[in-house]
Amino acid sequence: MESKNHYKVTYFPVIGRGEFLRIALVYAGCDWEERSVGFEEFFQGGFRETTPNGYMPLLEVNGGPAMDGTLECLRYICMKEGMYSKNINDSYACEKASSLIYTALFP
Numbered sequence: 001m002e003s004k005n006h007y008k009v010t011y012f013p014v015i016g017r018g019e020f021l022r023i024a025l026v027y028a029g030c031d032w033e034e035r036s037v038g039f040e041e042f043f044q045g046g047f048r049e050t051t052p053n054g055y056m057p058l059l060e061v062n063g064g065p066a067m068d069g070t071l072e073c074l075r076y077i078c079m080k081e082g083m084y085s086k087n088i089n090d091s092y093a094c095e096k097a098s099s100l101i102y103t104a105l106f107p
């Protein structure tokens with residue numbers, strides 16, 4: 001798979017919600033960069049106030065505005081990179097599996 005898009009993921013330097021986006025971007029073979037924001041920078045350094053809704057991960061595509069919402073961003077990457085099934089039954093199964101994993105990890 002070859003993508004012409006450039007992505008930026010902004011997240012804490014940990015495995016967490018951001019990992020969903022990192023894995024999708026690596027799997028798709030995308031050109032992407034990571035902006036690592038430490039806890040102090042986020043909570044005390046004012047970074048939180050610069051985010052759309054006060055949380056991360058954030059996803060920027062081709063220099064566009066920051067988007068948030070882990071599963072929404074995951075779905076966005078999959079659709080933009082041609083990994084989202086056009087078969088409604090397959091996409092239902094993928095949505096079900098990703099929601100299940102997400103809510104199990106982040107209830």
Ligand SMILES: N[C@@H](CCC(=O)N[C@@H](CS)C(=O)NCC(=O)O)C(=O)O
Pocket residue numbers: 016017048054055056057068069070071
């Ligand atoms: N609904 C959001 C929740 C994101 C979220 O809670 N992120 C945590 C880090 S894993 C965060 O940024 N927390 C900061 C805060 O709540 O102040 C999503 O699905 O991405």
